Amino acid sequence: MVSPPLIYVLLMLAFPMGAIILFSFWTQEFMTLDTTFTLANYREIWEKPIFAALLQRSLFVSGCVTLVTVILAFPVAYFVSFHVAPERKSLWLFLITIPFWTSYLIRVFLWKVILGYNGVVNTGLIKIGLIDEPLTFILYNVNAVIITLAHAFAPFAILPIFVALEKIDRSLLEASQDLGESKFTTFFRVTLPLAMPGVVAAVLIVFIPTIGDYVTPELMGGAGGKLVANMIQTQFLALNNAPLGAALAIVAMICVTAISLLFVFLNRRWLRGRS
Amino acid sequence: MTLRIYAIAYLVFLYAPIILLPLFAFNDATIIAFPLSGFTTEWFQQLMTTQALHRAAQNSLFIAVLTALLSTILGVCAARAGAMYDFPLKRGILGLVMIPLVLPEIIVAVSLLVVAVQIFDVGLSNWTVIAAHVLICTPFSIAILNGAFQNLDPAMEEAAMDLGESRWSAFRLVTLPLVMPGIIASMLIAFTISLDEFIIAFFLTGANPTMPVYIWGLLRFPASLPVVMALGTILVALSIALLTCAELLRRRGMARVGLKDKGGFI
Amino acid sequence: MTGLIQLNGVNKYYGDYHALRDIDLTINEGEFFSLLGPSGCGKTTLLRTIAGFEGVSGGVVMIGGRDMAGVPANQRPTNMVFQSYAIFPHLTVAENVAFGLRKRPDIDKSTAVDAALDMVGLSGFGHRVAHALSGGQRQRVALARALILKPQVLLLDEPLSALDKKMREQMQVELMRLQRHIGITFILVTHDQEEALVMSDRIAVMFDGKIGQMDDPETLYRRPKTRLVAEFIGKMNFLDAMVKDADITVDVQGLGTCVIAPEQAPSGVTLGAGAVGIRPETLAILFDGETTDRETIQGTVAEVVYYGDMTYYDVTIAGIATPLNIAMKNLIGRPVLDVGDATTVVWDARSLVLLPAAA
Ligand SMILES: Nc1ncnc2c1ncn2[C@@H]1O[C@H](COP(=O)(O)OP(=O)(O)OP(=O)(O)O)[C@@H](O)[C@H]1O
Ligand SMILES: [Mg+2]
Numbered sequence: 093m094v095s096p097p098l099i100y101v102l103l104m105l106a107f108p109m110g111a112i113i114l115f116s117f118w119t120q121e122f123m124t125l126d127t128t129f130t131l132a133n134y135r136e137i138w139e140k141p142i143f144a145a146l147l148q149r150s151l152f153v154s155g156c157v158t159l160v161t162v163i164l165a166f167p168v169a170y171f172v173s174f175h176v177a178p179e180r181k182s183l184w185l186f187l188i189t190i191p192f193w194t195s196y197l198i199r200v201f202l203w204k205v206i207l208g209y210n211g212v213v214n215t216g217l218i219k220i221g222l223i224d225e226p227l228t229f230i231l232y233n234v235n236a237v238i239i240t241l242a243h244a245f246a247p248f249a250i251l252p253i254f255v256a257l258e259k260i261d262r263s264l265l266e267a268s269q270d271l272g273e274s275k276f277t278t279f280f281r282v283t284l285p286l287a288m289p290g291v292v293a294a295v296l297i298v299f300i301p302t303i304g305d306y307v308t309p310e311l312m313g314g315a316g317g318k319l320v321a322n323m324i325q326t327q328f329l330a331l332n333n334a335p336l337g338a339a340l341a342i343v344a345m346i347c348v349t350a351i352s353l354l355f356v357f358l359n360r361r362w363l364r365g366r367s
Numbered sequence: 368m369t370l371r372i373y374a375i376a377y378l379v380f381l382y383a384p385i386i387l388l389p390l391f392a393f394n395d396a397t398i399i400a401f402p403l404s405g406f407t408t409e410w411f412q413q414l415m416t417t418q419a420l421h422r423a424a425q426n427s428l429f430i431a432v433l434t435a436l437l438s439t440i441l442g443v444c445a446a447r448a449g450a451m452y453d454f455p456l457k458r459g460i461l462g463l464v465m466i467p468l469v470l471p472e473i474i475v476a477v478s479l480l481v482v483a484v485q486i487f488d489v490g491l492s493n494w495t496v497i498a499a500h501v502l503i504c505t506p507f508s509i510a511i512l513n514g515a516f517q518n519l520d521p522a523m524e525e526a527a528m529d530l531g532e533s534r535w536s537a538f539r540l541v542t543l544p545l546v547m548p549g550i551i552a553s554m555l556i557a558f559t560i561s562l563d564e565f566i567i568a569f570f571l572t573g574a575n576p577t578m579p580v581y582i583w584g585l586l587r588f589p590a591s592l593p594v595v596m597a598l599g600t601i602l603v604a605l606s607i608a609l610l611t612c613a614e615l616l617r618r619r620g621m622a623r624v625g626l627k628d629k630g631g632f633i
Numbered sequence: 634m635t636g637l638i639q640l641n642g643v644n645k646y647y648g649d650y651h652a653l654r655d656i657d658l659t660i661n662e663g664e665f666f667s668l669l670g671p672s673g674c675g676k677t678t679l680l681r682t683i684a685g686f687e688g689v690s691g692g693v694v695m696i697g698g699r700d701m702a703g704v705p706a707n708q709r710p711t712n713m714v715f716q717s718y719a720i721f722p723h724l725t726v727a728e729n730v731a732f733g734l735r736k737r738p739d740i741d742k743s744t745a746v747d748a749a750l751d752m753v754g755l756s757g758f759g760h761r762v763a764h765a766l767s768g769g770q771r772q773r774v775a776l777a778r779a780l781i782l783k784p785q786v787l788l789l790d791e792p793l794s795a796l797d798k799k800m801r802e803q804m805q806v807e808l809m810r811l812q813r814h815i816g817i818t819f820i821l822v823t824h825d826q827e828e829a830l831v832m833s834d835r836i837a838v839m840f841d842g843k844i845g846q847m848d849d850p851e852t853l854y855r856r857p858k859t860r861l862v863a864e865f866i867g868k869m870n871f872l873d874a875m876v877k878d879a880d881i882t883v884d885v886q887g888l889g890t891c892v893i894a895p896e897q898a899p900s901g902v903t904l905g906a907g908a909v910g911i912r913p914e915t916l917a918i919l920f921d922g923e924t925t926d927r928e929t930i931q932g933t934v935a936e937v938v939y940y941g942d943m944t945y946y947d948v949t950i951a952g953i954a955t956p957l958n959i960a961m962k963n964l965i966g967r968p969v970l971d972v973g974d975a976t977t978v979v980w981d982a983r984s985l986v987l988l989p990a991a992a
Contacts (some may be wrong), residue, residue: 096444101464104502108478115481125485164377171374184374186614191381193559194606197579198599201586202384205391210400212387246381297469304471307565311586321473328477328570334485341477348471525686526719528706530733530782540732544723 116339120332133339143323143340150303150320151347153234157241158299162291164242165249169290172250173257185254192247200311203240207231207312232314240308245301249294256290257283285363292359296352303348320344385603392596399592410597420598423581427562430493430577434500434561435554441501442508442553443546449509450516451524461509468506475499476570483571492573499567504557511556515549515620548620555613559606578602637662637818638683638786643692645678645842652678654842656692660820660835662785665812667821667829670839671865676822677716679839680788683820685709697785712779713788716795718771720763726750726774727759733782749777752811769800776811786818793828805832826866830854838862856899857910860988869910870957871991876907883987885909887953888930891982898987906990913960915984918946919977920967927981932957934974944969948978 116133119126137143172184191199206212207230214226230236260283268278306321313319320340327337395405414420448454449461467475476499483495519542527537543550565579572580582598585591636659645653652675660666668676681687682694685706694701696710712733721729730746750756753773758766766774772792779787792808793801809832812819823829829836830850837847846853846862857863860871875884881902884890895902919925935956936947944963947956957978961967970976 096441098445098460098464100441100505101466101502104479104498105467105470105475108475108482111482111486112474112478115485167370168374168377171370175370182614182618186610187378188381190607190610191385193556193563193610194385194603195563195579195582195599197565197582197586198388198595198602199384201595202387205387205399206383208400212383212401215401243380243384246377300469301471304473305566306473307583321471324473324477325570328480334477334481337477338481341474345471345474520717520719522715522717522719523721525706526713526715526721526778527732528686529684529711529713530778531707531736533705533707540735541721545721 112338113342115335116342118335120335125335133336134343136336137339137343143320143343146318146320146323147344147347149234150344151351153237153241153309153319154299154302154348156238157245157302158295160238160242161245161249161298162253162294165246165294166253166287166291169250169253169257173254185251188250189247192244196244197307199244200240200308203236203243204231204311207236207239231312232317234313234317236312236314237309237317237319240312241302241305244305244308245298248297248301252293252297253287253290256287256293260286288359288363292356295355299355300348300352303344388596388603389600391593392600394593394596397590397593399596410593411601413594414597414601417594420578420581423576423578426493426575427578430496430500430568431558431561433497434504435558437497437501438504438508438557439512439550439553441505442512443550445505445509446512446516447542449513450519451521464509465506467503472503472566473570475502476567479567480570490573491571493575495571495573496568496577499571500557500561500564503564503567504560507556507560508553511553511617512546512549514617515546518621519545545620548616552613552617552620555609555616559609563602563606636660637664637697638820639693639695640683641693641695643679643682643694644690645675645682645687646690652842653682653689656842656844658837658844658847660786660818662818663816665809665819665821665832665834667823667833667836668839669823669826669829669836669865670845672824674839675842676824676839677790678842680713680790680820680822683786684711684713684788710785711788712782712784712786713790714772714775714779714792716790716792718775718795720766720771720774720778722762722764724763725759726755726761726763726766729763729774730759730777730781732778737782745781746777749781752780752815753777754807768796769804772796772804776808780815784817786820787812789819789821791822791824793823794825801828808832830866838865840865852899855912856896856986857988858900860908860910860991863910863986863988868913868958868960870913870916870955871988872909872911872953873991874907874909874987876902876904876987878904881987883907883909883985885985887950888928888980891928891985893982893985893987897983897985900987900989902987903989908988908990909985910988911957911980911985913945913958915981916957916959917979918948918959918961918970919979922966925979927979929977929979932976932978934970934972934976937970937972939969946970946976948976950978 117129117131119128119130119132168188172181172188176184204211208214209226209228209231211231213230214223217223218226230239264282264286265278268282269275273281304321306319306325309317309319309322321344324337324340324344327333327340390403391399392410393406393408394403395407395409396403445461445464449457454460479495479499483489483491489495523541523545524537527541528534532540563579565583568577568580569583576584582595585595638658638660640656640658643653643656643658644651656679668679670676678687682689683696685701685704689702701709721732724732727746727750730749731742734740734742734745746759747756750759753776755770755773755777758770763771763774775792789808793804796804805828808819821829821832830853833850835847835849836853838845838853840861846858848856853862854866857866857869863869872888873886876882877884877890879902881893881895881898882890883893917925919929930950932948932950934946935949938945942963944961946959946961948959949956959978963969
């Protein structure tokens with residue numbers, strides 16, 4: 093029963109992954125592919141500072157987006173799980189997920205309208221007299237990229253945290269208060285540790301995919317806000333240097349995976365250290 | 368109370384871009400900025416007459432329908448296996464099929480591009496996009512269908528067989544009606560994802576662009592932006608309608624088998 | 634006489650796990666047969682091999698003289714009441730009951746459904762939605778649904794375990810009445826010894842995939858063949874004993890020497906070390922003013938557990954390692970003793986059962 097999806101995933105995922113790894117050890121000159129094994133692509137990435145800079149910025153942006161998204165999302169998940177009547181929970185979840193399913197491109201573009209020089213934020217703030225000149229640090233730079241991505245990945249962060257919170261047996265909280273903890277300390281000694289699996293899932297599910305987004309940096313990032321995904325895209329589609337693009341994609345994946353594993357590991361240590 | 372205010376503010380943040388969409392779609396100005404100048408339906412009329420757009424829409428529909436069907440079929444297989452059978456490496460295998468959910472889309476895009484163009488030399492077409500979309504939609508289908516299948520007592524099919532039905536007719540008479548709302552919800556979600564997906568489609572689309580790729584092209588020309596707003600309004604309205612259907616169906620399905628609703632899909 | 638159902642040397646493996654070991658079993662027509670055993674001993678597995686949901690790894694399953702190898706569940710003359718009832722939630726009660734009639738155009742649907750619902754006491758419930766029923770009602774629907782096809786054998790997998798105590802006792806009686814009324818073979822799986830004793834004509838006690846003993850309830854209770862069976866069904870005191878000769882003269886620890894009848898040694902007689910079992914209710918405490926012509930022995934009350942209608946005493950007796958457990962009816966005039974009271978214990982050699990020595 094499970095074999096059709098398994099075969100499909102192997103065929104469409106594992107096999108292409110293998111191909112792209114193989115590819116990253118080849119080289120390409122215009123249209124001709126040289127299939128001799130070489131580390132030239134990786135050497136180029138290592139040596140040219142632009143790649144390191146892009147990668148660093150990408151990881152920084154992904155990290156910021158993750159932090160912002162998860163911190164903003166947690167109270168919402170908490171609110172829906174603990175303070176919304178059971179029969180209205182699914183309505184809230186539905187409202188939270190809806191924007192996520194609607195035209196991604198256009199949503200990103202509209203952030204440009206909101207944050208732009210003549211955008212909603214600036215005209216609004218000028219009208220109420222808080223500022224005299226339009227703010228410029230909110231468009232065509234890394235900040236704009238972070239805001240937009242944090243918006244795009246919000247439901248991804250809320251849902252796993254919500255699920256983890258829902259699983260918490262409410263009598264545990266009462267037990268904690270019965271044993272002398274206040275509501276506040278109960279949150280830190282019981283609720284938060286039990287919600288941790290959801291937070292970890294949220295972090296991974298936001299952090300990993302954001303590395304692969306090139307639309308937001310392209311539209312919102314301006315000249316200084318381009319990320320590694322833009323470079324991969326350029327190598328593949330504009331410069332016709334697929335092997336270098338492949339190597340770059342692999343390096344990016346390795347970085348992201350390494351950081352994710354480190355995070356999971358540290359989190360485990362922390363949870364175990366407390367008990 | 369503060370938590371409630373915060374949650375509502377958060378919803379406003381989530382909906383901010385979408386609320387702007389119809390404002391500019393009906394705004395009688397070619398630049399997308401405040402203040403608004405007047406009401407017009409001109410941008411919608413332009414949509415009606417743009418041939419390239421119609422072709423892109425047709426492509427996207429074709430891709431989305433096939434993606435919805437295929438990923439739901441795969442999702443049914445995986446969810447059923449996960450809910451009803453034990454087999455070696457079960458957790459590992461079910462985890463593996465969910466991987467595309469967390470994989471950066473650009474990785475999926477470039478690896479399939481390399482395979483399609485450089486290795487098999489099949490050329491890019493709607494089919495390459497479908498292949499990739501099925502890959503990324505299947506985890507969503509599985510997640511939705513898991514909910515439907517896990518509520519299902521495995522003894523149910525056995526009871527039907529015990530009463531004289533064959534394996535297939537037991538599935539058709541008992542399981543299928545019970546998971547049908549989940550199946551339709553899965554198709555609607557996969558359809559919506561595919562219709563909206565850009566990052567992968569941009570790499571894998573053939574000579575005929577999909578709708579998002581077409582929109583991406585329009586975004587470069589300031590003159591065409593109001594038309595994009597109009598198109599976006601239609602797409603958002605369509606998505607919301609589809610998702611509402613999916614949600615209502617999911618709830619009907621729960622109510623039908625007498626289950627308490629525990630949350631949204633996924 | 635060959636039975637309706639016959640299992641010869643049935644074995645079942647799940648991977649390396651040996652779930653059924655050499656099961657030999659004969660179940661007669663019209664019999665109420667129970668499979669009793671602790672959780673995980675393989676009762677459900679055995680039932681499912683009879684129903685056809687599990688193939689056997691070795692051995693033969695015969696129903697009505699026909700080898701069932703390769704015969705799928707939907708072609709066997711058995712029907713099943715599932716532990717979870719497996720009531721189809723998208724169908725009404727009547728549709729559930731009529732489910733099996735789809736391929737039986739020879740049977741008139743509405744009369745058959747009415748008759749089946751009537752039989753289980755659910756007349757007039759046909760139009761109800763299945764998921765809005767109570768536990769007891771679901772149970773009845775499951776019964777009606779399984780019986781409508783007039784199977785030769787009805788298989789019931791812990792059908793009463795989901796019900797509360799009152800409901801369970803009521804359904805026990807109803808099931809027995811139903812079985813007598815329609816006269817077909819019932820095979821009941823249960824881990825509740827009382828339920829098995831009350832309902833069955835015969836019981837097979839299972840441990841670890843093996844049948845430990847197969848007998849009618851009384852024999853099973855009074856003449857268990859092993860300590861395991863004796864312990865699983867009811868309470869039993871065990872005393873070390875020496876078998877002196879083939880006439881079954883037994884020297885029982887603390888009680889002295891006595892002679893027992895051959896039927897009191899259901900597992901046979903082996904000279905040398907053995908054990909005897911005594912049920913708590915076959916022992917008695919001699920209260921003030923009561924007399925007896927049976928054997929007596931002195932002891933001290935070590936523990937008192939009061940149950941209302943009964944009191945259970947643990948009485949320490951010189952020469953016996955563990956105190957004897959004694960069940961006494963709280964008849965008029967009988968006081969409840971206190972811990973430390975000296976008492977006289979009455980026993981009778983006819984209530985002993987000889988068992989193999991403790992392992
Ligand atoms: N499909 C299976 N795969 C592997 N092992 C199984 C399977 N079904 C049952 N088992 C194992 O076989 C043993 C017997 O299971 P079975 O369900 O027959 O027990 P049971 O006597 O009915 O117990 P219970 O009273 O808990 O229902 C158990 O240890 C169980 O774990
Ligand atoms: Mg069982």
